[in-house]
Amino acid sequence: MTPLLLLRLLCLLSLAATAAALPADFTTILAAKSALSDPASALVVWDPRLSRSPCRWPHLLCSDRSPAVASLLLSNLSLAGTFPSPLCSLESLAHLDLSYNSLTGPLPPCLAALPSLTHLDLAGNEFSGQVPGSYGAGFPSLATLSLAGNVLSGAFPGFLFDVTTLEELLLAYNPFAPSALPENVSGLTSLRVLWLSGCGLVGEIPPSIGSLGSLVNLDLSTNNLTGEIPSSIRRLENVVQIELYSNRLTGSVPEGLGALKRLQFLDASMNRLSGEIPADLFHAPSLESLHLYQNDLSGRMPATLGQAPALVDLRLFTNRLVGELPPEFGKKCPLQFLDLSDNRISGRIPAALCSAGKLEQLLILNNELFGPIPPELGQCRTLTRVRLPNNRLSGPVPPDMWGLPHLYLLELVGNKLSGTLDPIIAMAKNLSQLLISDNGFTGALPAQIGALPALFELSAANNMFSGPLPASLAEVSTLGRLDLRNNSLSGEVPRGVRRWQKLTQLDLANNRLTGTIPPGLGELPVLNSLDMSNNELIGDVPVQLENLKLSLLNLSNNRLTGALPPLLSGSMYRDSFVGNPALWRDTCPSGRRARTGRRGLVGSVTSILAVAGVVLLLVVAWFCYTSYRRQHSGHAAEPRGGGRDGSSRPRWLLTSFHKVEFDEDDIMSCLDEDNVVGMGAAGKVYKAVLGGGGEDAVVAVKKLWGDEGKAAESTGKDSFDAEVATLGRIRHKNIVKLWCCIRSGDCRLLVYEYVSNGSLGDLLHGGKSGLLDWPARHRIMVDAAEGLAYLHHDCAPPIVHRDVKSNNILLDAELGAKVADFGVARIIGNGPAAVTAIAGSCGYIAPEYSYTLRVTQKSDVYSFGVVMLELVTGKKPIGEELGDKDLVRWVHGGIERDGLDSVLDPGLAGASKDDMVTVLHVALLCTSSLPINRPSMKTVVKLLVEAAPPSPESMPKAAEQRPLDV
Known part of the structure; x- marks a missing residue:
């Protein structure tokens, strides 16, 4: 026997001898410890070699009379596995708390026989199956029983009302089969707390509820109870709280x-x-x-x-x-x-x-x-x-x-x-x-309006404001929406509008504005709607407006002159410039040669020379590039630390999160403007086709704007850091995969898996909605909901996306959905997280978020509800066809006026109508104005799966995912 093996054997024998010397209860809890998975090492200190006084071990309390375990307080320690059966032999155990861990499997029937147990809390785990019948006949001393927030099934365990010693009964949020409350619950004379929310209860509230004279808290909310509220409830003389909301009373x-x-x-x-x-x-x-x-x-x-x-x-x-x-x-x-x-x-x-x-x-x-x-x-x-x-x-x-x-x-x-x-x-x-x-x-609008540091939306349309727009308004960098249409405002649009980097809507129509259109408007990365019609604006249409991706552009009925920029001359903007007689579409320059005479010839020669010069520059650039590639091929790792020859080549830092077969040179060679597939507030997105083949042969590269960090929140993390921190460790089939990140000075790149069918928003609202039948739309909802549910419920601590919208849901070749763009995501702890600026997109922002600057998972639920409404109605979240309403208000108004069927997408509402109505109800629940009324994303997934169309191929396969510890 080797010395090392002998040493190990001696250590094991020593440990066994030490454990054998412990009182029986502590030997039992060591056995229970070995039966549990303890990834956070919370119980590593339960070790007789570290302390010979086990009553001083954390998470337990001893009996006063003997060295026996009286309390085990193991809440929220990330413990996993099934219930450790050795605990059932602790006859002195009075208080057992295993709540908010990750325990699975059935509830242990043996607990009901513990003679001293007064407090049993197993809430917030994943226990499944039926509540053991022994729980109704056992527990001689039990005062508190909490099984809330598990996945218990079967009939509601009405037999628990036979445990007459109970003071607190908490069974909320378990998917019990639809069941009625027992007719007679009067035997629980000591019951103080009855929490039965979300338990699948049906039928009427029994009048015997009024006999529970000790009741302090009665919560029967979020069930399907019917009938009247029994008048006997007025006999609950000690009651402090009565919760009956969200039933059918x-x-x-x-x-x-x-x-x-x-x-x-x-x-x-x-x-x-x-x-x-x-x-x-x-x-x-x-x-x-x-x-x-x-x-x-x-x-x-x-x-x-x-x-x-x-x-x-x-x-x-x-x-x-x-x-x-x-x-x-x-x-x-x-x-x-x-x-x-x-x-x-x-x-x-x-x-x-x-x-x-x-x-x-x-x-x-x-x-x-x-x-x-x-x-x-x-x-x-x-x-x-x-x-x-x-x-x-x-x-x-x-x-x-x-x-x-x-x-x-x-x-x-x-x-x-x-x-x-x-x-x-x-x-x-x-x-x-x-x-x-x-x-x-x-x-006049006072100049002081420009001193508001948090102003996001100014809507003052249809009034009688006059005078110029205050120049200070251009200083409001937080502005997201500005609507001043139908007033009598005059003067020029303030200079410096390029500071409006968060502006999505600008409506100055029907005023008396003069001067030119500021070219800086073309530098607003998220501007979605621009209406300056019916004013007295002059000059050219700035070519910078070609940079914008607008759902609405209206510059009609002004005094604009000159040629329209080429990208604005197409049929898409046919009605955007009417009523400007001196403005022409430059779609066929040769048609004006007769008017331009000799200047046309000079212009042609100049153009030919310019083109020739550009071609020459391209040839020289290509020669330099190919020479550079030949000289540096085979040295993929060198750019991260500089070239061997001491040249000024950029120093790159590549951090990978998956095994990749490419390097930064492969990526940089693809960052050509011809490869741009998208542009947003944070930067440009390129499609990069690589030569390595395999799964990563095509990737998407997001190149962040160089000064993007200047607008970052006061947390000190810009969108690059936020996205890397969030996506780098996530592994989920419905969340876009981040291959790696690359940075060099101000240049920052994020390399993702390429999702071939683009965004849901582009497909749904870009003229290809016919590709999305109802089963496909339903599958997309379930996929995206599962991705968000993973962020909210399986990540520890939870992650809030903060910019859920159809353009941030990407579709693969089979129209499977993946949640993308985590540039403004936040990791939150207990309770809401405070932010210093509003993130999100117009039409998707939860009402409480925009005025409280407090973000929770329920903010994402609201935004996802809007996405669901898009898929059900076929409408955009905001747009001309909705009038002055957003989609949520439009849907509510349509239902109130013409019924549910009136808001369904007419291209689909045939055989799928009933399924669409079911999902519409879920969407309306998600977009409730009160966060407390919105379901969790885990519940949304469940409701959507239950509302699946009958065709088997539309049923998603739920993939098991491991919880993420961020």
């Missing part, structure tokens, strides 16, 4: 809830409730939050609303409520959030709404309010979001309201407001969206 809100002295939160939104809101409800002395939105409630607003003593959050939007708000509403309560939108509420806005000095969000859009905005709201410095569009408000806006320091969004569209935009707006340093179109505002 009917009938009225029970009376008598005002007598519940501890009730703080009541949410019965997104049901089918009708009738009036009980007047006594606002007598509940502790009621802080009342959500009854998206029901069919009617009648007048109760006068008792003005007496509510503790109300903080009231959301009653999308009902049929009428009447006036009590004038004293807000005087006696610390109101922070009020949303009464989409009702028929009339009268004046109560002046007392901000009496407590805490009001943050005021939303009463689409009602019948009249009169002035109360001056008191101008003093409400806590306001962050004000939405009062489409009412009948009149008079001037309180001057101080323009300058509220925390205001993100001010939306007053579609009223009868008048007066001027006050220069005090310079104080609104957080203002992101100023939406005041369709009113009667007058006067």
Whole structure:
């Protein structure tokens, strides 16, 4: 026996002897440790060689009476594998917490026999199968049972209501088969928490629920419960929270809830409730939050609303409520959030709404309010979001309201407001969206509007503004949308518009603007819509506009002169320049030779000489290039460290994430303008055909703009770093593969797999939508949803894409979808991530993101919902055919006016209509205005798979993916 082998044997014998000397419970947990996968090495310290006092080991607590294990606290440690069965022999174990790990397999029946177990938490794992029947007959001491957030199936385990010792029962978000609650649940007299959200519950809420006198938290939300809310619920004298939202409940809100002295939160939104809101409800002395939105409630607003003593959050939007708000509403309560939108509420806005000095969000859009905005709201410095569009408000806006320091969004569209935009707006340093179109505002736009550091959208169309555009407006580098059409603005467009690098829409139509079109507009990388029609603009159409990729260009009815740039002379822009009689299309230069006379001959000679010079330069350049390649062939690694001859050849750094058969020279030789296949805010994309053959014979190369980093967020990472950090370690079939990255000074390249069918947006809206039948569109949705679900749920910590759109979903030869372009992606931890600027594209940005600058996974869900609407309707997210609405609002309006069928793509809505309607409902859920109402991407995948067309080839094959630890 060798000395080394002998040493190892001695170590093993020593360890075995040490373990054998431990009390039995600690030998048991070492056995349990060996049965678990511990990639984070969280349990490496469970080692008798490191500490001979196992009661000091982390994640466990010992019994006071003996050296036995009383508590195992193993939550959120990235543990994997199946449940470690040795734990079932710990007879002193009272508290077992294995929540939020990656444990799989069935639930262990043996746990039910543990005599001392009072707290069992297995939530947030991947346990599957049915809940063991032994759980209903065992557990002599169990007070808390949490199995939430697993993949448990079978019938809802109603037998758990037989465990009479339970104080907390948490089974939420498991895919149980549709099941009813037991008729009699009154045996759980000690039950304090009942959390059954998303459990597949059907049928009615049993009246016996009112017998649970100890209940503090009742949550039956997100099920398919029907019938009325039982009146016995008013007997829950200790209840603090009642959550019944997102069911199919009917009938009225029970009376008598005002007598519940501890009730703080009541949410019965997104049901089918009708009738009036009980007047006594606002007598509940502790009621802080009342959500009854998206029901069919009617009648007048109760006068008792003005007496509510503790109300903080009231959301009653999308009902049929009428009447006036009590004038004293807000005087006696610390109101922070009020949303009464989409009702028929009339009268004046109560002046007392901000009496407590805490009001943050005021939303009463689409009602019948009249009169002035109360001056008191101008003093409400806590306001962050004000939405009062489409009412009948009149008079001037309180001057101080323009300058509220925390205001993100001010939306007053579609009223009868008048007066001027006050220069005090310079104080609104957080203002992101100023939406005041369709009113009667007058006067000049103040120069102070250029001092707003966060302004993303200025929409002031259809007013009576006059005077010149303030030059300071060109200083607003955050501007994404500018709509000033249908005013009386005069003077020239400000110089320096090239600073608008985030601008997607510019509409200055129907004003009195003079001067020339700024050539700098052609340098705006993401400008999508440009309308300067019906003005008095003069001069040429700048050739720089050829750089833009526009869905809308309208320069008609001006005084433009000269020849149109060649790329703007085609039929695509036939109607973009009408009403400019001195402007001509230079499609056939020879047709003007008779007019040009001798100048034409001189021009021809000059052109011939110029062409000859260009040819000569190309020949010389080609000779130099081929000589260079011959001299340096066979030295692929040298460019990264410089040439052997000490020349000034660039020093490249290539970092690969997969095995590649090419080098930086192969890539650089393909960066020719003829190979450009796309251009965006971050840079150009080239198609590079390489000579190596195989899978990587064709790649896509993104070359970032040299000064791109100057616009990066304050996190210090530009889009190159973000994309490399995100994509470099991701392995998923529905996310585009990053082969490598190359950098040299300011030149930065990202080399991806080439996806042959381009983007979904180009295929869907570029005249080839006929290639996308419904099964293909559905398959694309599922593929993209699986890619996003991987980012949100399988990456640790999660990744938010932040720019989900159809142009960032690429299609391969079989029309399989891959999510691409991670230049603005963010890794997030617990809760939302704060950003300093809005990322995303017009029409796809979640409403809360644009005014809170807080990003979560639900922001991506909203954007993906818009993509789904594109595929269902065939429409773009914004466009002329939608009028002044985005796609989400257009769909809602169409459904309300003409029904669901009216918004379906008419080219597909035949035999596929029912399947399309099912997916439309999922898309509407994803684009809910409230993030909390949107499903997770994991749920979206499940819903889409369930909505698959009947043809078997349309069913995607789910690939197993390993979680990513970023």
